[in-house]
Amino acid sequence: MTRSHEIAGVLRDEILRGQFRPGERLPSERDLAARFGASRGAVREALSQIEQLRLIDIQPGGARIKEVNDASIAVLGPLLGLGSVPDAGLVDQFLDTFSALARFTATRAIPRITEMQRTDLLAQLDAMADDLGSVESLQPKMRAFLLTLDRIADNLVVRLISNDLQAQFVERMLLLHPRPSLKPESLQALVSGMRLGVENGDGEGVAAALDTHFLSMRALVAQALASA
């Protein structure tokens, strides 16, 4: 972690916390350098990073705060990490979005899979079916399965979105205690539902199974966050 990343992190969080109003001017680079006990170069690198998050607009005369609504999606992770517990509403929006992305991937992938790919997917699902009890080992298999679908769907735009969100989200949610865990019956339904869809080349079937899975997931996580 370099000095400029540290500084960027602090300033980013302050902006996300709303400590500056949109349109307001950020302290000058020289003032920030003094505040952080760093060189102006380090501060400039930090500001350059925050500018890429589209949280500020740097111009001769000063850097001005922008609306969070116009920011890059890269602020979502830091936004989750602001409090000691992630914001329940934002987490639900994340999961809802994941749900839509998974549905997208499934409906685009299934109609174009080859026989070999189908065999591969079925094998992965069978491996998952043997593992319903331990969420810890099912999770990575689920991710691998969705990644396979993602490769088949072959949409770079959605792939980058999914990767980005996943990276920001998973990392922050793994810290939760206690980790919510779905009932084996639900997982069983998910796996068998997807299996049926893959077998029949029914993308909508796979998507539907994912939909209900994400719905239960959202309910569960909401409950976990409420109690935390």
Place this chain on the structure above:
Amino acid sequence: MTRSHEIAGVLRDEILRGQFRPGERLPSERDLAARFGASRGAVREALSQIEQLRLIDIQPGGARIKEVNDASIAVLGPLLGLGSVPDAGLVDQFLDTFSALARFTATRAIPRITEMQRTDLLAQLDAMADDLGSVESLQPKMRAFLLTLDRIADNLVVRLISNDLQAQFVERMLLLHPRPSLKPESLQALVSGMRLGVENGDGEGVAAALDTHFLSMRALVAQALASA
């Protein structure tokens, strides 16, 4: 446009063009400074920006190129602008993604709209219905309508994704000649389809209208790009 942004743009495009293999080392900051006739500070700021795109990994010892698959979605715009004409496949993936995002927004927004919002939406649709002939003036109304839905759906994650993609995509596609334009009948079907959905509180109806609209759009754009 500052020097560091210029340099970052050049290096970014070179990486996106595949002029470096993943894992390969980028020239040192001092060499790059010499190449661009700039100071090391300017180059460092540029590299810091490229690092935020997740195109490189900066470490003591050197900056190493990463896989484009792991990059930020902020590379999609530059990726569209690499050639004289945007890549048709990537454009289609963009539109497909827009389609899914619009569907998401519609299905989430419609069930939770208030009477006042419904009135507003219907008014917007009526204004659009009077304007089917000129694509130039319909386009912004369509965007405003989707933005209204977006505000109602109230999902920050999807909003940021949509904003981001839109900003990157629209800007690059406006340069196309000739600009593709849908037949008035199709637009008529879109507007009336959405109107029916809004009236009946039928999110799936609105989404379906959007689906068919984006399908025609994709066919049209593919044709335009093939001829360009």
Place this chain on the structure above:
DNA sequence: AGTCCATATTGGTCTTACCAATTTGCCGCG
């Protein structure tokens, strides 16, 4: 009260310098 201009401030850029970590390349050993 409004306008205009001099001044101070701010970002943009370059130079030079030093440190710590990594990489490189050479040497000697097995």
Place this chain on the structure above:
DNA sequence: CGCGGCAAATTGGTAAGACCAATATGGACT
């Protein structure tokens, strides 16, 4: 010939100082 190990060169990280052009500020003047 290969391989381990050590020293030197290279590389990124950071700092301090300086100058310019564009912007913002404040005061003088009308």
